[in-house]
Amino acid sequence: MSDTTDVIIGLEIHCQLNTKTKLFCGCSTDYKNDGPNTHVCPVCLGLPGAMPMINRKAVEYGLKVARALNLEIPEEGEFSRKNYFYPDLPKGYQITMYDRPLAVKGYLEIEADDGTDKKVEITRIHLEEDPGKLVHVGGTARAHYTLVDYNRSGIPLIEIVTEPDLRSPKEARRFLTKLRATLEYLGVFDGEREGALRVDANISIRGSERVEIKNITSYKGVEKALTFEITRQKGMIRRGGKVVRETRHFQEARGITTSARSKETETDYRYFPEPDLCPLRVRDWAKEVVLPELPDARRDRFMAQYGISLNHARTLTGDLRLAEFYEALAAKTDPVLAATWTADTLLGELNYRDMPVTKVPLDHFADLVTLAGKDVITDRVAVDVLRTLLDAVMKGETPEMPGDYVRTQNLGKGDADAFAVVIDEVIAENEQAVADFRTGKNVALNFLVGQVMKKTRGKADPKEITPLIAARIAPEGGK
Amino acid sequence: MGKITFDAEDRWNAFVTLCRKAEHGDGPLAGVPVAVKDNISTAGIQTTCGSAILKDYVPPYDAYVVERLKAAGAAIVGKTNMDEFGMGTTTESSAFGPTTNPVDPTRVPGGSSGGSAAAVAAGMVDMALGTDTGGSIRCPAAFCGIVGLKPTYGRTSRYGLIAYANSLEGIGPMGRTVEDVSRLFAVIAGHDPRDATSLDRPYNHTPSAEIRGMRIGVPLEFFGEGVDPAVGKTVRAAIERFTDLGAEVVECSMPSMKYALAAYYVTCTSEASSNLARFDGVRYGPANDIIPSWHESYQEHRKTHFGKEVRRRIMLGTFALSAGYYGKYYAKAQAARQNVRDDFARLFADVDVVAGPTMPTTAFRLGEKTDPLSMYLADILTVPANLAGVPAISVPCGTVDGLPVGLQLIGRHCEEERIIDAAYAFEGVRA
Numbered sequence: 001m002s003d004t005t006d007v008i009i010g011l012e013i014h015c016q017l018n019t020k021t022k023l024f025c026g027c028s029t030d031y032k033n034d035g036p037n038t039h040v041c042p043v044c045l046g047l048p049g050a051m052p053m054i055n056r057k058a059v060e061y062g063l064k065v066a067r068a069l070n071l072e073i074p075e076e077g078e079f080s081r082k083n084y085f086y087p088d089l090p091k092g093y094q095i096t097m098y099d100r101p102l103a104v105k106g107y108l109e110i111e112a113d114d115g116t117d118k119k120v121e122i123t124r125i126h127l128e129e130d131p132g133k134l135v136h137v138g139g140t141a142r143a144h145y146t147l148v149d150y151n152r153s154g155i156p157l158i159e160i161v162t163e164p165d166l167r168s169p170k171e172a173r174r175f176l177t178k179l180r181a182t183l184e185y186l187g188v189f190d191g192e193r194e195g196a197l198r199v200d201a202n203i204s205i206r207g208s209e210r211v212e213i214k215n216i217t218s219y220k221g222v223e224k225a226l227t228f229e230i231t232r233q234k235g236m237i238r239r240g241g242k243v244v245r246e247t248r249h250f251q252e253a254r255g256i257t258t259s260a261r262s263k264e265t266e267t268d269y270r271y272f273p274e275p276d277l278c279p280l281r282v283r284d285w286a287k288e289v290v291l292p293e294l295p296d297a298r299r300d301r302f303m304a305q306y307g308i309s310l311n312h313a314r315t316l317t318g319d320l321r322l323a324e325f326y327e328a329l330a331a332k333t334d335p336v337l338a339a340t341w342t343a344d345t346l347l348g349e350l351n352y353r354d355m356p357v358t359k360v361p362l363d364h365f366a367d368l369v370t371l372a373g374k375d376v377i378t379d380r381v382a383v384d385v386l387r388t389l390l391d392a393v394m395k396g397e398t399p400e401m402p403g404d405y406v407r408t409q410n411l412g413k414g415d416a417d418a419f420a421v422v423i424d425e426v427i428a429e430n431e432q433a434v435a436d437f438r439t440g441k442n443v444a445l446n447f448l449v450g451q452v453m454k455k456t457r458g459k460a461d462p463k464e465i466t467p468l469i470a471a472r473i474a475p476e477g478g479k
Numbered sequence: 480m481g482k483i484t485f486d487a488e489d490r491w492n493a494f495v496t497l498c499r500k501a502e503h504g505d506g507p508l509a510g511v512p513v514a515v516k517d518n519i520s521t522a523g524i525q526t527t528c529g530s531a532i533l534k535d536y537v538p539p540y541d542a543y544v545v546e547r548l549k550a551a552g553a554a555i556v557g558k559t560n561m562d563e564f565g566m567g568t569t570t571e572s573s574a575f576g577p578t579t580n581p582v583d584p585t586r587v588p589g590g591s592s593g594g595s596a597a598a599v600a601a602g603m604v605d606m607a608l609g610t611d612t613g614g615s616i617r618c619p620a621a622f623c624g625i626v627g628l629k630p631t632y633g634r635t636s637r638y639g640l641i642a643y644a645n646s647l648e649g650i651g652p653m654g655r656t657v658e659d660v661s662r663l664f665a666v667i668a669g670h671d672p673r674d675a676t677s678l679d680r681p682y683n684h685t686p687s688a689e690i691r692g693m694r695i696g697v698p699l700e701f702f703g704e705g706v707d708p709a710v711g712k713t714v715r716a717a718i719e720r721f722t723d724l725g726a727e728v729v730e731c732s733m734p735s736m737k738y739a740l741a742a743y744y745v746t747c748t749s750e751a752s753s754n755l756a757r758f759d760g761v762r763y764g765p766a767n768d769i770i771p772s773w774h775e776s777y778q779e780h781r782k783t784h785f786g787k788e789v790r791r792r793i794m795l796g797t798f799a800l801s802a803g804y805y806g807k808y809y810a811k812a813q814a815a816r817q818n819v820r821d822d823f824a825r826l827f828a829d830v831d832v833v834a835g836p837t838m839p840t841t842a843f844r845l846g847e848k849t850d851p852l853s854m855y856l857a858d859i860l861t862v863p864a865n866l867a868g869v870p871a872i873s874v875p876c877g878t879v880d881g882l883p884v885g886l887q888l889i890g891r892h893c894e895e896e897r898i899i900d901a902a903y904a905f906e907g908v909r910a
């Protein structure tokens with residue numbers, strides 16, 4: 001059996017929709033900078049007598065997602081009550097959708113592990129309200145009491161459930177990245193927001209019981225948790241043991257999953273239709289929803305419009321902010337070079353600094369790409385200038401325009417003749433290397449080129465100076 | 480704008496909270512003392528639902544109907560006693576003690592809006608708000624000899640009404656006369672966007688006794704088993720008076736009545752089991768001693784502070800909704816409910832008003848109904864209107880052994896005007 005095809009993964013993803021107000025009341029969702037219990041009202045506090053009022057924007061956002069993920073939209077969707085007791089749940093039930101969700105049966109296309117396109121089936125999507133948040137004063141284990149913050153109570157969530165179509169942790173990660181991009185393109189989700197995404201993952205090895213990992217809160221976490229589970233489950237099977245059907249928790253800090261130790265009796269949520277809300281006429285409503293350009297369409301357009309490669313186009317459209325940055329950049333400089341510099345160099349530098357692309361000063365970067373493109377500076381100098389630029393931004397300084405910086409620092413690519421003196425110096429200082437080259441050791445030439453680069457602080461273009469050096473030290477009568 | 484002093488003596492325990500000094504504004508009800516049932520939220524005034532679990536709960540906001548009362552200038556003089564969370568037909572299950580019937584203090588006032596009915600019947604106030612889930616306005620109106628209107632579902636907003644059974648209940652007016660009830664209804668009816676089930680059907684009708692040509696249907700089932708013959712006779716005699724008023728009285732049948740009570744009790748207990756989940760001790764009611772685990776603390780709190788009938792209904796509803804039983808109970812109840820709606824639709828294609836007794840008997844003795852099932856059976860004539868969401872009014876139509884009997888008039892969806900006219904016309908000839 002191959003190592004990947006016998007792994008079966010399905011995901012349940014909860015995303016906070018970025019509406020301005022909560023799902024069933026007028027409270028603002030922008031509570032990040034405010035104290036606990038400041039964005040609350042009778043409805044989201046679940047005060048006796050308060051009644052839910054549907055936020056039409058949230059439904060519209062949900063329908064956008066439904067359309068973008070190619071789901072079938074029924075004539076009506078309906079909210080139900082999911083009854084359970086928990087201290088963060090102010091009404092003793094959560095308003096969610098049960099047997100009449102917003103939409104069913106769709107798919108999202110991703111790149112499979114073998115590089116082919118793959119449709120991951122979406123079972124259903126529905127809307128529901130987020131509960132409040134418990135704050136254990138002094139840590140979970142030792143807290144003497146727990147506080148409840150209802151700012152989060154009533155934040156609209158969309159739950160997206162996939163079929164068990166994913167075959168590896170990497171595929172799961174790619175699915176989530178693509179999903180996030182899609183939601184961000186739709187303008188319904190802000191992936192940067194803390195707690196915006198929560199994932200439950202079902203995973204099994206073919207022929208064995210299924211394990212559910214609850215409440216993973218990051219993209220990386222999903223990949224890690226699944227990788228850990230595969231190792232754990234396969235190890236167990238290899239040793240002749242049996243995987244038990246259970247719920248496990250992911251311990252983010254330790255990178256492991258642990259048994260929730262709950263008796264695996266199914267909780268009875270006693271669902272029934274929410275009598276305080278009317279069914280939503282979603283099919284007709286969805287017809288009015290206008291979709292923006294989505295990642296795949298934008299990828300294809302980038303290739304056609306800017307003449308860039310599939311790989312670059314895929315990378316650049318994989319994140320909304322990056323795609324927008326690239327389009328703005330392509331308007332200011334050569335699009336192909338812009339793609340290369342953004343995808344192959346800038347992204348790596350940003351990852352290294354954990355810096356969002358939105359912080360990159362566009363004009364500066366465009367100037368830099370243009371300088372590199374016009375051969376004014378070498379690629380190596382260009383990378384150095386970029387690093388200086390990004391470091392300055394990180395420090396909150398206003399960076400100099402790369403053109404000015406190159407001029408004042410005298411980093412421009414010199415004329416080949418101007419390096420003759422340096423080349424002579426290097427040859428004189430490295431007799432051994434010269435001798436090695438003459439006896440046929442070509443690596444010695446690279447060493448000499450490196451020395452020249454060092455002395456010129458990278459301004460010399462290796463492509464140009466390599467033949468010059470070779471000619472100067474070639475054996476007498478050489479070719 | 481002004482202030483009134485409300486100094487009526489409450490010998491019937493009609494009120495849980497009295498507001499002796501009540502402010503009021505200007506408007507059609509300027510300075511009129513109005514009593515409000517204690518499951519309707521009043522900002523700054525304790526709202527208990529007749530339950531120990533909500534003792535000292537002071538809502539920070541007004542229910543829609545209270546906003547409307549205030550806008551009309553009414554003076555809210557107190558919060559009236561009720562069966563705990565509306566679960567009862569006698570007002571005996573209140574944590575604040577039973578209310579007695581002003582007509583005969585050895586009798587119950589009916590329920591669950593027994594405090595409101597008693598306050599009106601005793602002359603403490605001219606009008607009061609009640610709520611009706613399965614007869615909770617009409618039953619005490621009948622038992623206390625006053626007028627009570629259960630509006631069309633949605634014609635008054637439920638925003639701020641502490642929910643017992645959302646799909647069945649509504650807020651309605653109670654008063655000594657049909658005119659008062661009509662006046663109060665005009666104030667509280669209307670659209671409220673905060674209640675998704677609220678209808679945009681305001682009411683501004685002046686009662687008229689002109690009902691010639693009205694067709695009144697009398698279902699045989701309303702005089703069936705369990706209906707006290709003396710009550711039946713009084714009501715039949717009352718209905719005959721409509722002929723004198725130029726209306727036409729016809730016999731009809733409502734076969735769906737057979738399952739109405741079961742459908743009602745499954746639906747209301749199911750919804751109640753969910754609505755009352757929020758009273759877990761985290762936010763409302765007296766604080767618990769420290770108990771190690773939160774779910775034990777929930778159990779303890781709910782066991783201690785909910786009354787027996789409330790706990791019984793929560794358990795019934797929890798059972799009816801549980802996996803494996805949902806189809807057998809809740810889903811079936813909804814089907815039976817549809818039958819009741821269909822029955823009314825069929826009847827109302829032929830008649831304008833359906834008439835019968837409000838209650839099968841006169842007021843019970845205090846403490847008489849010890850077995851819950853016999854109490855539930857008393858709701859048989861009132862629940863059909865709630866199941867179908869149609870309006871119904873109870874108007875006094877005589878007495879049996881000195882105890883009031885109520886005539887119930889049920890109308891088409893949003894045709895309160897018609898049953899109010901019929902009740903008003905009857906009131907004129909009742910003598």
Ligand SMILES: [Zn+2]
Nearest residue numbers: 025027041044
């Ligand atoms: Zn709110």
